[in-house]
Amino acid sequence: MSTPTPASLRAAFGLEGQVAVVTGASSGLGRACALALGAAGCTVVVNHLEAMAADGEAVAAEIEAAGGKAMPFVADVSDEAEVEAMFKETVRRFGTVHVLVNNAGIQRGAKFQDMTLAAWRAVLDVNLTGQFLCARSAVREFLRRGPEPDVSPSLGRIVCMSSVHQTIPWAFEVNYAASKGGVMLLMQSMAQELATARIRVNAVAPGAIRTPINHDAWATPEALTELLKLMPYGRIGEPPDIAHAVLFLASDLSDYMTGTTVFVDGGMSLYPSFRGAG
Numbered sequence: 001m002s003t004p005t006p007a008s009l010r011a012a013f014g015l016e017g018q019v020a021v022v023t024g025a026s027s028g029l030g031r032a033c034a035l036a037l038g039a040a041g042c043t044v045v046v047n048h049l050e051a052m053a054a055d056g057e058a059v060a061a062e063i064e065a066a067g068g069k070a071m072p073f074v075a076d077v078s079d080e081a082e083v084e085a086m087f088k089e090t091v092r093r094f095g096t097v098h099v100l101v102n103n104a105g106i107q108r109g110a111k112f113q114d115m116t117l118a119a120w121r122a123v124l125d126v127n128l129t130g131q132f133l134c135a136r137s138a139v140r141e142f143l144r145r146g147p148e149p150d151v152s153p154s155l156g157r158i159v160c161m162s163s164v165h166q167t168i169p170w171a172f173e174v175n176y177a178a179s180k181g182g183v184m185l186l187m188q189s190m191a192q193e194l195a196t197a198r199i200r201v202n203a204v205a206p207g208a209i210r211t212p213i214n215h216d217a218w219a220t221p222e223a224l225t226e227l228l229k230l231m232p233y234g235r236i237g238e239p240p241d242i243a244h245a246v247l248f249l250a251s252d253l254s255d256y257m258t259g260t261t262v263f264v265d266g267g268m269s270l271y272p273s274f275r276g277a278g
């Protein structure tokens with residue numbers, strides 16, 4: 001899975017010249033989404049934490065080296081002022097925003113009885129409050145800018161990065177699972193409320209994808225063998241698998257979709273332990 005967006009698909013996605021903000025874009029799924037949107041012709045705001053500056057700048061440079069346009073931007077998505085500053089600067093530089101990929105997310109697992117309030121809060125702050133803050137800024141901008149019929153039939157599109165754990169309970173990761181369950185209803189409720197304004201909100205629910213967040217689950221052959229038991233399709237996901245679904249939901253090819261979660265998980269959510277008839 002090396003080419004996220006073949007040049008021939010550029011015209012089909014119709015995203016050329018649009019402005020996309022991708023949060024947590026310095027690594028993993030966010031990086032893949034930023035590269036794919038850049039390849040599809042979007043101007044991409046590559047959001048990252050200060051601590052990830054070198055990686056965030058490298059992603060922006062990679063988009064530009066491929067002929068695209070990108071701006072790295074430091075902001076902690078759980079910080080209201082930093083999120084607002086990021087959207088303000090995006091609009092100042094590029095005129096508006098058309099697409100938000102609400103991707104930034106973290107895991108801080110622990111045995112339930114040992115889970116600290118700090119770990120609970122950190123995960124909820126980034127994974128859920130961060131998505132609320134970025135979506136709110138994006139929606140405010142969509143409404144301020146108003147319709148652009150030559151660009152899209154919608155006022156704007158938001159793609160929320162959820163997880164199979166929006167429905168699959170997850171032992172030792174209760175803060176993460178709770179945050180993704182929250183993302184599901186945040187996404188659906190926003191979609192319901194904002195559809196009349198022609199703002200579309202959808203989610204992608206990845207299963208196990210080869211990124212730094214779950215490094216220990218795939219880094220050794222033994223761990224990978226265990227992990228593959230959970231995936232009927234027989235392989236681990238790669239970041240472009242997710243980026244392709246995000247691209248579709250960000251584009252007008254999905255114009256009649258809102259409030260939907262697209263599971264991209266190799267069958268992980270299909271109760272894999274029943275595949276031999278239970």
Ligand code: BGC
Pocket residue numbers: 107162163164165206207208209213214217
């Ligand atoms: C988590 C990964 C995990 C996957 C499947 C994702 O949401 O971030 O760590 O491997 O779900 O369990």
